Amino acid sequence: MSTGTTTAGRTGSGGRFGRVTVRPEFTLAVLAVAGFVALAVATDGNLLTRGTLDAFFRFLAVPIVIGLAQMVVLAIGQMNLSVGTLTGLCAMVAAWLMLEAGLPAPLAVLAALGVGLAAGLVNGLLVVITRINGFVVTLATMTIIEGLRYGVNGPDTFQGYSQGLRDLGTASVLGLPVVFVFALAVAALVALFFGRTVAGRQLLATGGSPFAARLSGVSNDRSIVIAHGLSGLLAGVAAVITVAASGSVNSSIGDDLMLPSFAAPIIGGVALTGGVVSVAGTCLAAFLVRLVDVMQAQFDINPRWIDLIVGAVVLGAVLLGTVRQKLSKGSP
Amino acid sequence: MPLWANPRLGLLILLVALIALFTALRPAFMDVTLTLVPLQSDVSVYAVVGLAQLAVLSLGHMNMAVGRMAAMSAFAMGLAYDRLGVSLVTGLLIGLLVGTLLGALAGLVISRTGVNSFVVTLAMDFALVGLITILYTRFTDGVAFGGLPAGMDALRNDTFADYCTGDVCGPEISLVVPLALVAVLAVGVLFRFSRLGREILMTGANGRAAELSGIPVRSRVVQAHALSGLLAGFAGFLLAANNGAFSASIGDAFLLPSFLGPVLGGTLLAGGAVSVLGTVLGAGLTQVIYKGLNLLQFQLDQLNLYIGLVLLAALSLDRVRHVVADRKGARV
Amino acid sequence: MTLVAENLVKTFPGVRALDGATLRLAAGSVHALLGENGAGKSTLIKILTGVHRPDGGKIVLGGAELHLNGPLDAQHAGIGVVHQERNLIPGFSIAENIVLHHLPRRFGLVDRARMRAEARRCLGLLDLDLDPDTPVSRLSVAQAQLVEIAKALSVDSKVLLLDEPTASLTGDEADRLYGIVRRLRDDGQAVVLVSHKLEEVFAVADTVTVLRDGRSVAEARPLAGYTQDQVVDLMVGRAYSSVRLADRHVDLRAAPALRLDGVSTARGHRDISLSVRPGEILGLYGLVGAGRSELAKALLGLDRITAGTVEVRGRPVRIRDVGDALRRHRIGYVTENRKEEGLFLDQPITRNVGVTVWRRMARAGLVTDRAERRLVAGYTDRLGIRISSPSQLAGLLSGGNQQKVSLAKWLAADCEILIVDEPTVGIDVRTKAAFHELIAELAGTGLALLLISSDLPEIVTLADRIAVMNDFTLRGELVNDHDYARMSQAIIRLIHMGSRPAGDETA
Incomplete structure (x- = not known):
């Protein structure tokens, strides 16, 4: 997997400063490994059995991608409240195209991605044209998309679509679920985008300091549209994974994704003010949340404790980040 | 400000137009027991929900946990009524106290750590959603409290028309309406005339200048969030009164409407300015659309499409009006 | 003429920032752009670099009229700039900041090797030995400033605009910078220098344009024809220099309204002692960064006072916060930063x-x-x-x-005690005079005034006594006899007495 691309990035370039250890990604990685080992031991190795492990990673794919979808808009200091419902809409559209319109699976997948991208671009354009706060714009589009999502098939469930796609959703490669590998590949691409492409760097410049970016000839409007478009596209990706992995979709898909989409990047060290992203941090945070999830299933804990724990973790992560920031400011 | 530039007026006209439209399409819209009385109750609840969000929007903050604060308050009320057998008013006060304390807690964390209010209340939402289910499972059959205080039933079913002195009966107004009205008036007076409310607004407008003007900024932040918690709790009570039960699901659907009302009514997310009347009108507008479209046999989930479109249209119009006003102002 | 900007007009809500300003630049010369705060220098620079669009006037570069629709247009036209405010992307590396406006790409990706090479070239022009991969958030203010200059050089510029480039540099660093400026001039560039440090200006510039109230009162004149005093007269205007305020009577036997005795603060002030009587104006002079505003804020309880005593009307007090200062002790603070700290816009x-x-x-x-x-x-x-x-x-x-x-x-x-911090920064000359009369009048009504200012004429006009601060300590106190030449020399001498050579300045 690609390394994190904080804009503060390349902190340890050449390893000269040995600062790798103070980066939030490092803490998260240690926590993730420790948690995984601890859970494996506590379940007497049950976690490492083929079925459990497979399920663990398969249902990690969507949280990773949806976290990234939120992260790309956080990068410019905005939010996208519509990621969850958009994932649902894209999934419903894909299923509808296969079942009702009889389109082959690859075309349906492309269409789902297209819907996501288009909706994201609309978000971005609305923000740029109306100059209304991104939070409010996506609040409105979230509501609209909610209606559209329901409109595709009413309260009914789509199932029995493309066998090939569903097989792909349950298939494994090198012992890992295909959808998980796919999610990692997407994460790598996002990391590449922010780390190495001109558009990605300009987007981070917009997030870091819009005025300075403008002075350097960066079009902030363009960055906003690209960020929202990419966010929508990633929601489309999450939808494709959902359609493949779950075998059936209905209009409630995505309802439980909006808040977790914020949890992963925030725990992963992404600042709400923009300018800083961390692909690795977001992925690791999603991993940690999934770990808590599995722990609940293994020990038959009331699932509601999960939310309580995630809430505490989000707050803890942010507080830790603030403390770290204060410390690093105190010792220049 | 010229009359045409007043966003409240546009909202009022839209409201009247929609009522006329729905009445023309479905005369049942004017049916008192079927539509008007339930509509009053709903508007009452969601106006107060909107005010709960408005209380922190005044600071430029958000409260992502409005729903859960309402649920915790409602839980405390239900517990007090069911287990302690307290009177209607005592239970209400206990619940409001819980809501206030939760809000104050959020405010305290925000003002002490300087962490973004969105993150703090989001984390709180996660934590509370888990806690609430756990509490309901432990103290009830898992769904709702059984014991209700005297007077709860009247609050749910009666209108003033049921109370007569001699031959003169009251109007067909639900009993929760005056309760909500008290909240609206209190919040209106607070932000318009009281020193506390004005100082909260000044803190939202420019925190640094507020501090240098001798305003205790930190306390104001805590107080605004406490007010938000208080109002959320009150909204929870009103909804429980309407539903006739203190159940775990109270507050589930509060988050979106809490933003819809204030934003439609012209309250900025940036802080420093609020519109209480606009929030009430905004809440009224959304509920009228829900009820009207419902009568026209639209599915509940699909209604969101139209709510979202209205929100977007209202915001864009507001934007256009601003631009026009700016141009006119520039020419003078 | 390389670049001519003629009769530029720019209006902001409530202010006419430029009102027919003209700037003519010749290739191979260093041109000083002078004027008081608020005279319109920064606005002029922002128009020339495409940040603002002018409401009137035109810009001609090399014979062709120029229409700038954004900063990128200015860069393409060969106009490089270092703005007064720092404009680097905090998380990015030095190299990336330098080439952000034209990131080199290969196969659609940012070409890091070429980016570094280009950055090294630009840093080399300044003889800067910095690792291009260092994030700019780790640089000192001076280093960041130099990186911005390197960034401006990376544009293949015909015109280079430097807005207060030495404000945060030490003497050595400034010398090195001016060495580079001379070299660029010799290479045929037109360099515009905005600085309030007149000695530096006179050492390096060839021609001068002076702005006052948004108009150019001297247009592209050879600097050699002026003395520093003449330039200052042009900047402030004769009318202002001769303002003489009515004498006020200060009761010297009155007990001080505010007295500091050996005060040290958490911000680094050491052993500060001063006092202000009712009806008196105590001037607190110092350069930017001397610690004057910080002292005021510590007095208001925004920073910790670690030693010494503060007495208000003869009683030792401990002030907890601004509300406390205001309500209990009647101390007010008019901030220098009115847009961010003073007003609710x-x-x-x-x-x-x-x-x-x-x-x-x-x-x-x-x-x-x-x-x-x-x-x-x-x-x-x-x-x-x-x-x-x-x-x-x-x-x-x-x-x-x-x-x-x-x-x-x-x-x-x-309030009975008023701390007024840089009251006339960014205010035009006429209003400034009125403001001075107002402040004197307030003192006349018995207010105790602590006037913080880095504007020498202002402090000599207004103050009864002048305390001079440098590097968070008081250098001395003078009784003001309102003779500008004598007082300004005495003040400058106090600042230099035993202090470092860096940051020297005459007004």
Whole structure:
């Protein structure tokens, strides 16, 4: 997997400063490994059995991608409240195209991605044209998309679509679920985008300091549209994974994704003010949340404790980040 | 400000137009027991929900946990009524106290750590959603409290028309309406005339200048969030009164409407300015659309499409009006 | 002529920042652009670099008229700039910041190797030995400044604009910078230098344009034809220099309203002792960064006082916060940063003035608009604030009127001790004179005034005594005899006495 691309990035370039250890990604990685080992031991190795492990990673794919979808808009200091419902809409559209319109699976997948991208671009354009706060714009589009999502098939469930796609959703490669590998590949691409492409760097410049970016000839409007478009596209990706992995979709898909989409990047060290992203941090945070999830299933804990724990973790992560920031400011 | 530039007026006209439209399409819209009385109750609840969000929007903050604060308050009320057998008013006060304390807690964390209010209340939402289910499972059959205080039933079913002195009966107004009205008036007076409310607004407008003007900024932040918690709790009570039960699901659907009302009514997310009347009108507008479209046999989930479109249209119009006003102002 | 900007006009809400300014630049020369704060220098620079669009006038570069629709247009036209504010992306590396406007790419990706090479070339032009991969967030202020200059050089520029480039540099660093400026001039560039350090300007510049109130009062004249004093006269205007305020009588036997004795603060002030009597103006002079505003804020309880005593009207006090200072001790602070700390720009004037007195105005916790308007009307009359209505937003007022509103807030609160921090920064010359009269008048009514200023003529005009601060300590105190030449020399001498050579300046 690609390394994190904080804009503060390349902190340890050449390893000269040995600062790798103070980066939030490092803490998260240690926590993730420790948690995984601890859970494996506590379940007497049950976690490492083929079925459990497979399920663990398969249902990690969507949280990773949806976290990234939120992260790309956080990068410019905005939010996208519509990621969850958009994932649902894209999934419903894909299923509808296969079942009702009889389109082959690859075309349906492309269409789902297209819907996501288009909706994201609309978000971005609305923000740029109306100059209304991104939070409010996506609040409105979230509501609209909610209606559209329901409109595709009413309260009914789509199932029995493309066998090939569903097989792909349950298939494994090198012992890992295909959808998980796919999610990692997407994460790598996002990391590449922010780390190495001109558009990605300009987007981070917009997030870091819009005025300075403008002075350097960066079009902030363009960055906003690209960020929202990419966010929508990633929601489309999450939808494709959902359609493949779950075998059936209905209009409630995505309802439980909006808040977790914020949890992963925030725990992963992404600042709400923009300018800083961390692909690795977001992925690791999603991993940690999934770990808590599995722990609940293994020990038959009331699932509601999960939310309580995630809430505490989000707050803890942010507080830790603030403390770290204060410390690093105190010792220049 | 010229009359045409007043966003409240546009909202009022839209409201009247929609009522006329729905009445023309479905005369049942004017049916008192079927539509008007339930509509009053709903508007009452969601106006107060909107005010709960408005209380922190005044600071430029958000409260992502409005729903859960309402649920915790409602839980405390239900517990007090069911287990302690307290009177209607005592239970209400206990619940409001819980809501206030939760809000104050959020405010305290925000003002002490300087962490973004969105993150703090989001984390709180996660934590509370888990806690609430756990509490309901432990103290009830898992769904709702059984014991209700005297007077709860009247609050749910009666209108003033049921109370007569001699031959003169009251109007067909639900009993929760005056309760909500008290909240609206209190919040209106607070932000318009009281020193506390004005100082909260000044803190939202420019925190640094507020501090240098001798305003205790930190306390104001805590107080605004406490007010938000208080109002959320009150909204929870009103909804429980309407539903006739203190159940775990109270507050589930509060988050979106809490933003819809204030934003439609012209309250900025940036802080420093609020519109209480606009929030009430905004809440009224959304509920009228829900009820009207419902009568026209639209599915509940699909209604969101139209709510979202209205929100977007209202915001864009507001934007256009601003631009026009700016141009006119520039020419003078 | 390489570049001619003719009759530029630019209006912001409430202010006419440029009112027919003209700038003519020749290739191979260093051109000084001078003027007081608020004269329009930064606005002119922002127009030349495409940040603002002019409301009137035209820009001609190499014979062709130039229409700049954004910063990128200016860069393509060969105009490089270092703005007064730092404009680097905090998380990015030095190299990336330098080449951000034309990131080199290969196969659609950023070509890091070429980016570094280009950055090294630009850093090399400045003889800077910095690792291009270092994030700029780790640089010192001076280093960041030099990186911005390197960034401006990476544009293949014909014109280079430097807005206060040495404000945060030490003497050595500034010398090195001017060495580079001379080299660029010899290479045929037109360099525009904005600086308030006249000695440096006279050492390096060939020609000069002076702006006053948005107009050019001297256009592209050879600098050799002027003395420093003549330039200062041009900048401030004759009328202002000769302002003489009515004598005030200060009762020297009166007990001090505010007295500091051996005060040290957490911010680094050491052993500060001073006192102000009712009716007296104590000037606190120092350069930017000397620690004057910080001392004021420590007095208000915003920073910890670690040693010494603060006495208000003869009684030792410990001030916890601004509210405490205001209500218990009647101390007010008119901030230098009125847009960010002094005013609520999006709020009506009534609230801006009333904010300090709501506690007193409230009946049963409620404040009426009527009472507030009455209060404001009193101060608009007294201070001569020009407003269209009391509900006008403060952000729409001109700089001078904004400053008066910021002052009215404290007068309304019945302050007896007023700390006024750089009261006339960014205010045009005429309003400035009126403001000075107002401040003298306030002292005449018995207010104890601590006037913080880095404007020498201002402090010599207004103060009864002048305390000089440098590097968070007091260098000495002078009784002001209002003779500008003598006083300014004495003050400069105090600053240099035993201090480092860095940051020297004459006004």
